[in-house]
Amino acid sequence: MRKTEKPEGETFSHGMVRVSLGSAILLGLMRGRLDAEPTTIYLLTYRRGRCTANCGFCPQARGCTGRADMLSRVVWPPFPAANVIERIGKAYIDGRVKRVCIQALNHPDILEEIISLVRMIRLTSSVPISVSCQPLQKEEMVRLRETGVNRVSIALDASTRDIFNEVKGTSAGGPYTWDGHMRALKDAVEVFGEGSVTTHLIVGLGESEEEAVRTIQLCHDMGVYPALFAFTPIPGTRMAKRPSPPLEKYRRIQVAQYLITHNLARYADMTFEEGRLRDFGVPRNLLLKIVESGRPFMTTGCPGCNRPYYNERPGGPLYNYPRKPKLEEVTEIKRQLGLQ
Ligand code: SF4
DSSP states (O other): OOTTOOOTTSOOOTTEEEEOHHHHHHTTSSOOOOSSOOSEEEEEEOOSSOOSSOOTTOTTSTTOOSOSSEETTEEOOEEEHHHHHHHHHHHHHTTSOOEEEEEOOOOTTHHHHHHHHHHHHHHHOOOOEEEEOSOOOHHHHHHHHHHTOOEEEOOOBSSSHHHHHHHTSGGGTOSOOHHHHHHHHHHHHHHHOTTSEEEEEEETSSOOHHHHHHHHHHHHHHTEEEEEEEOOOOTTSTTTTSOOOOHHHHHHHHHHHHHHHTTSOOGGGOEEETTEEEEOSSOHHHHHHHHHHOGGGBOOSSTTOOOTTSSSOTTSOOSSBSSOOOHHHHHHHHHHTTOO
Protein backbone atom coordinates (compact mmCIF):
# COMPACT_ATOMS: atom_id res chain seq x y z
CA MET A 1 0.00 0.00 0.00
CA ARG A 2 1.37 3.43 -0.92
CA LYS A 3 1.70 5.99 1.87
CA THR A 4 -1.12 8.17 0.56
CA GLU A 5 -3.63 5.34 0.36
CA LYS A 6 -6.12 4.54 3.08
CA PRO A 7 -6.77 0.92 3.98
CA GLU A 8 -9.55 -1.00 2.27
CA GLY A 9 -12.92 -0.13 3.78
CA GLU A 10 -12.08 3.45 4.72
CA THR A 11 -13.50 6.44 2.88
CA PHE A 12 -11.71 6.33 -0.41
CA SER A 13 -13.74 8.18 -2.95
CA HIS A 14 -10.78 9.05 -5.27
CA GLY A 15 -12.95 11.72 -6.84
CA MET A 16 -15.36 9.00 -7.94
CA VAL A 17 -19.11 8.80 -7.54
CA ARG A 18 -21.53 5.98 -8.31
CA VAL A 19 -24.33 6.79 -10.75
CA SER A 20 -27.51 4.73 -11.14
CA LEU A 21 -27.53 2.87 -14.44
CA GLY A 22 -30.53 4.84 -15.77
CA SER A 23 -28.96 8.17 -14.77
CA ALA A 24 -25.64 7.14 -16.37
CA ILE A 25 -27.42 6.35 -19.66
CA LEU A 26 -29.36 9.63 -19.53
CA LEU A 27 -26.11 11.56 -18.98
CA GLY A 28 -24.42 9.75 -21.89
CA LEU A 29 -21.86 8.09 -19.60
CA MET A 30 -23.01 4.68 -20.84
CA ARG A 31 -24.96 3.32 -23.76
CA GLY A 32 -28.26 1.59 -23.26
CA ARG A 33 -31.99 1.75 -23.82
CA LEU A 34 -34.23 3.43 -21.27
CA ASP A 35 -37.78 2.17 -20.89
CA ALA A 36 -38.47 5.29 -18.80
CA GLU A 37 -36.09 8.23 -18.47
CA PRO A 38 -35.23 9.24 -14.91
CA THR A 39 -36.17 12.86 -14.19
CA THR A 40 -33.70 12.95 -11.29
CA ILE A 41 -30.02 12.00 -11.44
CA TYR A 42 -29.31 9.48 -8.69
CA LEU A 43 -25.79 9.47 -7.26
CA LEU A 44 -24.43 7.12 -4.61
CA THR A 45 -21.33 7.96 -2.58
CA TYR A 46 -18.38 5.81 -3.65
CA ARG A 47 -16.55 3.71 -1.12
CA ARG A 48 -14.42 0.60 -1.08
CA GLY A 49 -16.15 -1.70 1.34
CA ARG A 50 -19.73 -1.48 2.44
CA CYS A 51 -21.93 0.79 4.53
CA THR A 52 -21.25 0.61 8.29
CA ALA A 53 -24.98 0.08 8.90
CA ASN A 54 -26.65 -3.31 8.48
CA CYS A 55 -30.20 -2.89 7.13
CA GLY A 56 -31.64 -6.33 6.36
CA PHE A 57 -33.02 -5.39 2.92
CA CYS A 58 -30.01 -3.48 1.59
CA PRO A 59 -27.23 -4.79 -0.70
CA GLN A 60 -24.90 -2.09 0.66
CA ALA A 61 -25.29 -3.42 4.24
CA ARG A 62 -22.20 -4.45 6.20
CA GLY A 63 -23.39 -8.07 6.46
CA CYS A 64 -24.56 -8.47 2.85
CA THR A 65 -22.75 -11.10 0.77
CA GLY A 66 -24.10 -10.05 -2.64
CA ARG A 67 -23.01 -7.39 -5.13
CA ALA A 68 -21.72 -4.14 -3.62
CA ASP A 69 -22.62 -2.01 -6.64
CA MET A 70 -26.38 -2.27 -6.07
CA LEU A 71 -28.97 -0.33 -4.12
CA SER A 72 -32.44 -1.84 -4.24
CA ARG A 73 -32.49 -3.58 -7.64
CA VAL A 74 -30.50 -0.84 -9.37
CA VAL A 75 -26.82 -1.14 -10.43
CA TRP A 76 -24.59 1.88 -9.72
CA PRO A 77 -21.32 1.92 -11.73
CA PRO A 78 -18.63 4.42 -10.58
CA PHE A 79 -17.47 7.38 -12.71
CA PRO A 80 -15.14 10.37 -12.16
CA ALA A 81 -17.25 12.90 -10.26
CA ALA A 82 -16.04 15.91 -12.30
CA ASN A 83 -17.26 14.33 -15.55
CA VAL A 84 -20.63 13.39 -14.02
CA ILE A 85 -21.18 16.86 -12.59
CA GLU A 86 -20.33 18.64 -15.83
CA ARG A 87 -22.93 16.53 -17.63
CA ILE A 88 -25.53 17.15 -14.91
CA GLY A 89 -25.08 20.92 -15.38
CA LYS A 90 -25.77 20.61 -19.13
CA ALA A 91 -28.72 18.24 -18.68
CA TYR A 92 -30.31 20.64 -16.18
CA ILE A 93 -29.95 23.59 -18.57
CA ASP A 94 -31.45 21.46 -21.37
CA GLY A 95 -34.43 20.65 -19.12
CA ARG A 96 -33.73 16.89 -19.15
CA VAL A 97 -33.08 16.75 -15.42
CA LYS A 98 -35.12 18.27 -12.59
CA ARG A 99 -33.12 17.23 -9.52
CA VAL A 100 -30.00 15.48 -8.24
CA CYS A 101 -30.32 12.99 -5.41
CA ILE A 102 -27.19 12.07 -3.48
CA GLN A 103 -27.68 8.79 -1.64
CA ALA A 104 -25.10 8.56 1.11
CA LEU A 105 -23.75 5.40 2.71
CA ASN A 106 -23.19 5.47 6.46
CA HIS A 107 -19.51 6.01 7.32
CA PRO A 108 -17.59 8.43 9.55
CA ASP A 109 -16.47 10.86 6.80
CA ILE A 110 -19.78 10.98 5.00
CA LEU A 111 -20.65 14.60 5.82
CA GLU A 112 -17.42 15.90 4.25
CA GLU A 113 -17.91 13.66 1.24
CA ILE A 114 -21.45 14.95 0.64
CA ILE A 115 -20.33 18.54 1.14
CA SER A 116 -17.49 18.24 -1.37
CA LEU A 117 -19.87 16.72 -3.95
CA VAL A 118 -22.46 19.44 -3.37
CA ARG A 119 -19.79 22.17 -3.65
CA MET A 120 -18.67 20.73 -6.98
CA ILE A 121 -22.27 20.65 -8.28
CA ARG A 122 -22.91 24.20 -7.09
CA LEU A 123 -19.88 25.48 -9.03
CA THR A 124 -21.66 24.64 -12.27
CA SER A 125 -25.38 24.38 -11.61
CA SER A 126 -28.40 25.52 -9.61
CA VAL A 127 -30.11 22.14 -10.03
CA PRO A 128 -32.16 21.28 -6.90
CA ILE A 129 -30.23 18.83 -4.70
CA SER A 130 -31.69 16.21 -2.34
CA VAL A 131 -29.51 14.26 0.06
CA SER A 132 -30.68 10.93 1.41
CA CYS A 133 -28.56 10.16 4.45
CA GLN A 134 -28.25 8.75 7.96
CA PRO A 135 -29.63 10.88 10.83
CA LEU A 136 -27.16 13.74 11.10
CA GLN A 137 -26.79 16.25 13.91
CA LYS A 138 -28.77 19.46 13.49
CA GLU A 139 -25.65 21.59 12.96
CA GLU A 140 -24.50 19.14 10.28
CA MET A 141 -27.82 19.62 8.50
CA VAL A 142 -27.34 23.39 8.73
CA ARG A 143 -23.98 22.92 6.98
CA LEU A 144 -25.68 20.92 4.23
CA ARG A 145 -28.27 23.65 3.74
CA GLU A 146 -25.61 26.37 3.68
CA THR A 147 -23.60 24.42 1.10
CA GLY A 148 -26.59 24.31 -1.25
CA VAL A 149 -28.64 21.24 -0.39
CA ASN A 150 -32.38 21.93 -0.87
CA ARG A 151 -33.96 18.87 0.75
CA VAL A 152 -32.94 15.94 2.91
CA SER A 153 -34.41 12.49 3.26
CA ILE A 154 -33.87 10.36 6.34
CA ALA A 155 -35.29 6.90 5.72
CA LEU A 156 -37.41 5.37 8.44
CA ASP A 157 -38.01 2.45 6.07
CA ALA A 158 -40.02 0.63 8.77
CA SER A 159 -43.52 1.68 9.84
CA THR A 160 -43.21 0.60 13.47
CA ARG A 161 -40.60 0.84 16.19
CA ASP A 162 -40.40 -2.97 16.51
CA ILE A 163 -39.93 -3.59 12.80
CA PHE A 164 -37.39 -0.77 12.66
CA ASN A 165 -35.41 -2.40 15.45
CA GLU A 166 -35.55 -5.82 13.82
CA VAL A 167 -34.68 -4.66 10.29
CA LYS A 168 -32.14 -1.86 10.83
CA GLY A 169 -31.78 -1.19 14.57
CA THR A 170 -29.95 -2.95 17.37
CA SER A 171 -31.47 -6.40 16.69
CA ALA A 172 -30.04 -6.14 13.16
CA GLY A 173 -26.59 -5.15 14.47
CA GLY A 174 -27.18 -1.66 13.09
CA PRO A 175 -26.46 1.76 14.62
CA TYR A 176 -29.96 3.20 14.26
CA THR A 177 -32.84 3.77 16.67
CA TRP A 178 -36.44 4.77 15.97
CA ASP A 179 -36.14 7.70 18.40
CA GLY A 180 -32.89 8.83 16.78
CA HIS A 181 -34.53 8.89 13.34
CA MET A 182 -37.57 10.75 14.66
CA ARG A 183 -35.33 13.31 16.36
CA ALA A 184 -33.38 13.80 13.14
CA LEU A 185 -36.57 14.20 11.08
CA LYS A 186 -37.83 16.87 13.49
CA ASP A 187 -34.47 18.67 13.34
CA ALA A 188 -34.50 18.41 9.55
CA VAL A 189 -37.91 20.12 9.40
CA GLU A 190 -36.54 22.95 11.57
CA VAL A 191 -33.50 23.34 9.30
CA PHE A 192 -35.05 22.84 5.84
CA GLY A 193 -38.69 23.76 6.57
CA GLU A 194 -41.99 21.88 6.44
CA GLY A 195 -42.45 20.10 3.13
CA SER A 196 -38.71 20.05 2.38
CA VAL A 197 -37.95 16.84 4.24
CA THR A 198 -38.69 13.36 2.93
CA THR A 199 -38.67 9.96 4.52
CA HIS A 200 -38.80 6.57 2.82
CA LEU A 201 -41.26 3.91 3.99
CA ILE A 202 -40.94 0.37 2.68
CA VAL A 203 -44.16 -1.62 2.40
CA GLY A 204 -43.66 -5.34 2.96
CA LEU A 205 -41.41 -5.49 6.02
CA GLY A 206 -44.12 -7.17 8.12
CA GLU A 207 -46.30 -4.15 8.93
CA SER A 208 -50.08 -4.12 8.65
CA GLU A 209 -51.79 -1.62 6.37
CA GLU A 210 -53.05 0.17 9.47
CA GLU A 211 -49.51 0.54 10.86
CA ALA A 212 -48.23 1.86 7.53
CA VAL A 213 -51.07 4.40 7.24
CA ARG A 214 -50.69 5.53 10.86
CA THR A 215 -47.01 6.28 10.24
CA ILE A 216 -47.80 8.09 6.98
CA GLN A 217 -50.12 10.36 8.99
CA LEU A 218 -47.50 10.82 11.72
CA CYS A 219 -44.91 11.90 9.14
CA HIS A 220 -47.33 14.22 7.36
CA ASP A 221 -48.27 15.88 10.66
CA MET A 222 -44.55 16.44 11.36
CA GLY A 223 -44.12 18.22 8.01
CA VAL A 224 -42.25 15.22 6.55
CA TYR A 225 -43.23 13.80 3.17
CA PRO A 226 -43.46 9.97 3.28
CA ALA A 227 -42.31 8.38 0.00
CA LEU A 228 -43.41 4.79 -0.58
CA PHE A 229 -41.24 1.90 -1.66
CA ALA A 230 -42.18 -1.76 -2.13
CA PHE A 231 -39.93 -4.27 -0.42
CA THR A 232 -37.67 -5.86 -3.05
CA PRO A 233 -35.78 -9.06 -2.17
CA ILE A 234 -32.13 -8.80 -3.25
CA PRO A 235 -29.76 -11.82 -3.36
CA GLY A 236 -27.15 -11.81 -0.58
CA THR A 237 -29.21 -9.66 1.81
CA ARG A 238 -30.58 -10.99 5.09
CA MET A 239 -34.12 -10.60 3.75
CA ALA A 240 -33.47 -12.14 0.34
CA LYS A 241 -36.05 -14.87 0.85
CA ARG A 242 -38.95 -12.64 1.87
CA PRO A 243 -41.61 -11.95 -0.75
CA SER A 244 -42.49 -8.58 -2.24
CA PRO A 245 -45.76 -7.19 -0.84
CA PRO A 246 -49.07 -8.09 -2.51
CA LEU A 247 -49.90 -5.48 -5.14
CA GLU A 248 -53.41 -5.00 -3.68
CA LYS A 249 -51.96 -4.05 -0.28
CA TYR A 250 -49.53 -1.63 -1.92
CA ARG A 251 -52.31 0.02 -3.96
CA ARG A 252 -54.47 0.61 -0.85
CA ILE A 253 -51.52 2.19 0.96
CA GLN A 254 -50.75 4.34 -2.10
CA VAL A 255 -54.32 5.67 -2.09
CA ALA A 256 -54.16 6.37 1.65
CA GLN A 257 -50.77 8.11 1.24
CA TYR A 258 -52.22 10.31 -1.53
CA LEU A 259 -55.31 11.24 0.48
CA ILE A 260 -53.31 12.05 3.62
CA THR A 261 -50.54 14.03 1.92
CA HIS A 262 -53.13 16.03 -0.05
CA ASN A 263 -55.14 16.72 3.12
CA LEU A 264 -58.20 14.95 1.67
CA ALA A 265 -58.53 12.45 4.53
CA ARG A 266 -56.80 11.51 7.76
CA TYR A 267 -55.85 8.17 9.27
CA ALA A 268 -58.64 8.69 11.83
CA ASP A 269 -61.24 8.93 9.00
CA MET A 270 -60.25 5.53 7.60
CA THR A 271 -61.46 2.14 8.80
CA PHE A 272 -59.43 -1.02 9.12
CA GLU A 273 -60.38 -4.63 9.70
CA GLU A 274 -57.72 -6.86 11.22
CA GLY A 275 -55.13 -4.30 10.09
CA ARG A 276 -56.42 -4.18 6.50
CA LEU A 277 -57.73 -0.93 4.98
CA ARG A 278 -61.49 -1.27 4.42
CA ASP A 279 -62.65 2.30 3.90
CA PHE A 280 -60.66 5.37 2.90
CA GLY A 281 -63.01 7.80 4.63
CA VAL A 282 -63.90 9.78 1.50
CA PRO A 283 -67.05 9.68 -0.71
CA ARG A 284 -66.92 7.02 -3.43
CA ASN A 285 -67.12 9.56 -6.29
CA LEU A 286 -64.08 11.42 -4.94
CA LEU A 287 -62.21 8.14 -4.47
CA LEU A 288 -62.98 7.10 -8.06
CA LYS A 289 -61.89 10.48 -9.42
CA ILE A 290 -58.57 10.23 -7.57
CA VAL A 291 -57.92 6.62 -8.58
CA GLU A 292 -58.83 7.35 -12.22
CA SER A 293 -56.35 10.26 -12.26
CA GLY A 294 -53.62 7.61 -11.80
CA ARG A 295 -51.66 10.02 -9.60
CA PRO A 296 -51.57 7.98 -6.36
CA PHE A 297 -49.73 5.21 -8.21
CA MET A 298 -46.92 7.35 -9.58
CA THR A 299 -43.57 7.37 -7.77
CA THR A 300 -43.71 9.42 -4.59
CA GLY A 301 -40.81 11.46 -3.24
CA CYS A 302 -39.08 14.79 -3.69
CA PRO A 303 -40.45 16.96 -6.52
CA GLY A 304 -39.14 15.66 -9.85
CA CYS A 305 -38.17 12.21 -8.53
CA ASN A 306 -39.53 9.27 -10.55
CA ARG A 307 -37.01 6.47 -9.67
CA PRO A 308 -37.82 4.26 -12.70
CA TYR A 309 -37.81 0.53 -11.92
CA TYR A 310 -36.27 0.90 -8.50
CA ASN A 311 -38.63 -1.70 -7.06
CA GLU A 312 -39.68 -3.56 -10.16
CA ARG A 313 -38.67 -5.11 -13.46
CA PRO A 314 -39.61 -3.07 -16.56
CA GLY A 315 -41.97 -5.92 -17.50
CA GLY A 316 -43.91 -5.31 -14.29
CA PRO A 317 -45.79 -5.51 -12.13
CA LEU A 318 -45.17 -1.83 -11.47
CA TYR A 319 -45.57 -0.81 -7.84
CA ASN A 320 -44.61 2.79 -8.62
CA TYR A 321 -45.23 4.21 -12.08
CA PRO A 322 -42.40 6.51 -13.25
CA ARG A 323 -44.98 8.21 -15.52
CA LYS A 324 -48.76 8.58 -15.57
CA PRO A 325 -50.41 5.12 -15.76
CA LYS A 326 -52.13 4.40 -19.07
CA LEU A 327 -55.89 3.87 -19.31
CA GLU A 328 -55.62 0.08 -19.35
CA GLU A 329 -53.25 0.23 -16.36
CA VAL A 330 -55.76 2.34 -14.40
CA THR A 331 -58.45 -0.23 -15.21
CA GLU A 332 -56.23 -2.96 -13.76
CA ILE A 333 -55.50 -0.81 -10.66
CA LYS A 334 -59.24 -0.32 -10.11
CA ARG A 335 -59.64 -4.08 -10.20
CA GLN A 336 -56.82 -4.49 -7.66
CA LEU A 337 -58.63 -2.00 -5.41
CA GLY A 338 -61.98 -3.75 -5.83
CA LEU A 339 -63.48 -0.67 -7.51
CA GLN A 340 -64.62 -2.36 -10.74
S1 SF4 B 1 -37.54 10.77 -2.86
FE1 SF4 B 1 -36.21 10.53 -4.65
S2 SF4 B 1 -35.00 12.43 -4.78
FE2 SF4 B 1 -35.93 12.32 -2.72
S3 SF4 B 1 -34.39 11.39 -1.42
FE3 SF4 B 1 -35.74 9.73 -2.13
S4 SF4 B 1 -34.76 8.93 -3.99
FE4 SF4 B 1 -33.84 10.94 -3.55
